[in-house]
Amino acid sequence: MTLLDLTPRTATAPRLDALPVVVIGAGPIGLAAAANLVERGIDVVVLEAGEEPAAAVRRWGHIRLFSPWRHLVDPASRRLLEASGWTEPDADAAPTGRELVDAYVAPLAELKPLRSRIRYGSRVLAVAREGMDRTRSAGRETTPFVVRYATADGVVEFAGRQNGYGNVVILQHAGKYSTLYAHQSRIAPGLKKGDRVSQGQVIGYVGSTGWATGPHLHYEFRIAGTPVDPLSVTLPVARKLEPREAKAFAQAVQPYKQQIQMLAQLHQTPLEEPAETVAAR
Numbered sequence: 001m002t003l004l005d006l007t008p009r010t011a012t013a014p015r016l017d018a019l020p021v022v023v024i025g026a027g028p029i030g031l032a033a034a035a036n037l038v039e040r041g042i043d044v045v046v047l048e049a050g051e052e053p054a055a056a057v058r059r060w061g062h063i064r065l066f067s068p069w070r071h072l073v074d075p076a077s078r079r080l081l082e083a084s085g086w087t088e089p090d091a092d093a094a095p096t097g098r099e100l101v102d103a104y105v106a107p108l109a110e111l112k113p114l115r116s117r118i119r120y121g122s123r124v125l126a127v128a129r130e131g132m133d134r135t136r137s138a139g140r141e142t143t144p145f146v147v148r149y150a151t152a153d154g155v156v157e158f159a160g161r162q163n164g165y166g167n168v169v170i171l172q173h174a175g176k177y178s179t180l181y182a183h184q185s186r187i188a189p190g191l192k193k194g195d196r197v198s199q200g201q202v203i204g205y206v207g208s209t210g211w212a213t214g215p216h217l218h219y220e221f222r223i224a225g226t227p228v229d230p231l232s233v234t235l236p237v238a239r240k241l242e243p244r245e246a247k248a249f250a251q252a253v254q255p256y257k258q259q260i261q262m263l264a265q266l267h268q269t270p271l272e273e274p275a276e277t278v279a280a281r
């Protein structure tokens, strides 16, 4: 959803073909799914809440699994690993969780075809069919999924009202990265500049304040204050697109490119006296 174009995207098969598959979680199974997709030439993005692969297994790393290695290594993952000189552990031995990570999951995540496709620090919050609700379901099966996720922990840089954005929260992340969440009906009670927020923490509620024609979340990923396409920043596409795919992709991103350019030029002036502040609630 965007500030300027609230029309549901046209669902076409070529558009679906041009979009990646999203795998939630870089655990042993999530990475095996990604390896199978890569092997089939299907683009994939892995969203992992933790800062490293198999974050869940690491929590019980000292415990020994009941399964031996022969039942733990996925065949497609084995093929990818072996091509990089990996040696499979003793098939009859059962590893601890830590050994499973160190000898298999972590090396798999580091392989070139997978490494650039995994986004750490990305906790999935919701998954829905794009533009669909209970009253609009025609063409549901050919409509892409929208996956919403919290990018990372951050510090509140701004929480209040700006004219075009309405109720808006801007979070500063590590380095020059920031994210913006606009048109909120209200900001989470007490949230104010300087607060540290964690992944998954509620920072506000969807609404249509500011220049919005209907309730939606306007999201921006910014580098040094300039909105950019997050996909182009964090997800280099390793596979060259077929001409048909490239054409469909160019058509799909054109409206977003225009909007990002306009947003980059848009001068957002904070109101001197915010009509509503979160700290007052």
Ligand SMILES: Cc1cc2nc3c(=O)[nH]c(=O)nc-3n(C[C@H](O)[C@H](O)[C@H](O)COP(=O)(O)OP(=O)(O)OC[C@H]3O[C@@H](n4cnc5c(N)ncnc54)[C@H](O)[C@@H]3O)c2cc1C
Pocket (backbone or CB within 6 Å): 024, 025, 026, 027, 028, 029, 030, 031, 047, 048, 049, 050, 053, 054, 055, 056, 057, 060, 063, 064, 065, 066, 067, 122, 123, 124, 125
């Ligand atoms: C003590 C113990 C012993 C076990 N022994 C065995 C055994 O011997 N054999 C066996 O087959 N299984 C065993 N299991 C089960 C084992 O955990 C699973 O088989 C395996 O870890 C499943 O892998 P997975 O990738 O599906 O899930 P997980 O390992 O749970 O990985 C899920 C990943 O998703 C991430 N994640 C979670 N929520 C989100 C979100 N909202 N957004 C983004 N990322 C998210 C997590 O951080 C995690 O990295 C054992 C489990 C335990 C606790």
